[in-house]
Amino acid sequence: MSFKVLYKILGIVILSIIILGVLKGTTVMPNEKDNGFNRNWKSNEGLELERSMKFDEPLSTIAGISKNTIFLAGDNATAILLIDKKSFKRKDTLMIQFHPDPTKIVPFSIRIDTPYYFVQFVNLRAYLYGKFPNENIKLKEKAELPFTKSIQIDSSKVILRMFNQKGTGQDFAILDLESMEVKRDTDYVKMYDKTAGMSTDGSFTFDKETKRIFFVEYFRNKFYCMDTSISLQYIGKTIDTVATSRIELKSMEKNDTTIKLVSAAARLQVNKDCFAGEGLLYILSGMRASNETIKDFNSHFVIDYYDQKDGKYLGTVKIPKMEDRKYKSIYVKDGRLYVLYENEFRSYLLPQIKN
Template identity: 25%
Template sequence: MSNKVKFALLLICTIFSVVTIIKLFNLSEDIIHYHNRFVRRFPQHVAQEIHQTDLTYNSYYFAGIGEGKIYLGNYTAPLQMTVLDSTLKEKKIYHIELKEKNLPFQAPQIRVLGDHFFVFEGIVPYIFKGNISNWKASLRINSGYHFSHLEPMDSVNMAIRYMTPKSGESLIGTLNLADTTKVSYDAKLLQKQFDGIFDTDGSLLFNKQFNRIVYVYRYRNEFIVADPILNLDYRGNTIDTISRAQVRLAQLKNNSMKTFAEPPLIVNKTTAVDGNLLYVNSLLPGLYESENIWKIASIVDVYDLTDKTYRSSFPIYHIAGKKMKGMLVSGNLLYALIGEKIVCYKLLEHLSQDRAVRDYAHSIH
């Protein structure tokens, strides 16, 4: 056999081997994405803790992030704003002053976006708007539909989850604080399965980089991406297979209201969005996963909003037996509220890059 023939055979074998490896890798991707939705991939050391501080109390929630600052609201001190720097070392506390004080305040919440902050309560309803330069706010809305969620899209436009007057069913809508006649909603974005209230419960987010509303269902494996005027971009799915909310309801005695007949199966708990990535704290274990990891950590699944794919998963470990109750992501930093602690994690490079995990996997082989 001549050297040329040997070289040709060697070249053919090499090409065949490379093609086979690529096909096997792509097949494994397809299996994870389509054939077995409970199989997670866990790259090592995705979230590395770099900062932590003690907040003393466990009643804080994330109100916003921007310009190197983390804004925390407090359920037990509803008009108090705690501001931390990105390293969690510097802390300042501000007290919000509302110009109108004769409203039936019950449980106000706060959101911060840019130089503005918003104080609101959907059950009344009301929305205050102010500037973080002095933390003073004036009343902008004190009428209209009741609502259960609000996320500012800019200084005047709000994404809102409304409650319809008669049935109480949820609707995704928008509100313009500069012109209260500009109220819009779309009854088709949230899809009712049996009652339109419990079965459509979920997390309302706004992706400022992509200028998109994102809604993640709590009891089923679905999320929604829509533009600011409520045109649906697409419906995506999380990797589990719970497509129908597993919720049983019971009628309260001498009351038209309903409650849970038994604890519901929660699919997606805490969520966050940043850039092209959606972060979902799932409560459902996947195949081949150790029970031990679920006893000591919260699992976060990462999805790419640009191509609707699942990227990977990583654990956020409990602290003193307490689970993560909220998270916020900015670039390659993830902030988590765990018990009385706030923790900052640095995320692995590929999570913050604008390319699919498949491309990243190819680049490291």
């Protein structure tokens, strides 16, 4: 290699480093600035770790927790790992005799409320449900507009967020699994742009004891409380200050016959995950508070919790981020916060919370 070529390569490398330095110095990341709110910390040092276990399987969600058993699910919706709740030892693997097309089962949502097993396959527009082990397992398909989110509320009803007839927005709806009848209701999430409901995307969670359904938006500081007839009870706000969603979509040709809508720019996820249980709504936040250092925020997940009755903010707890293990799922049961990381499952003791 000649010195002339070598100098050119060295010049390109130096220029690239300078450009990256300028971009880093002039670009303000969302959580590097003051976001204008404070948290009420219930545990300054983080929650007390109670138990932990490691595993090799690619598990992705806590599907349910009963009196004695924890149910963990992964990429395969028909194989569930059973963990003893007290000892954190493996008990068994639940295998459901159902063999869907492996290219079409993602994404799906799964919930176990013993002895019932529920799976909603978004791409198939289908629902697998019944009692286990392998007793009266049913698969039903609904030839209607696709849904984007779903949550099971009892043995025969599912709450959906699905596209309207024009495909311009999304409605909340109730699906009866026996009759496959869909009952729609007014969409409480107001649209501010032409994103077919994607700008107000979020996640469902349901508290079986209080019979309250929550839909928590990903990109704004809003959540919606409904009863089991999807009647709106109130609209709540998370404590952060992100009141608008700056989401733009663009079309991308997937093949000769399909056009896929994708985000035109990076999206700031305000609320990353949620869980409703024991009268509280827990939300894993993506926003740093003013009374939180950048170092602490980067090394911990923060979970804000709210009173289900009126949406009032009550406090915040934090759990450690694992450098080599991604966060997957949370679940609250019997005064404990259960956290699923990549290849590790943990339980933390929650502080006494009055609500």
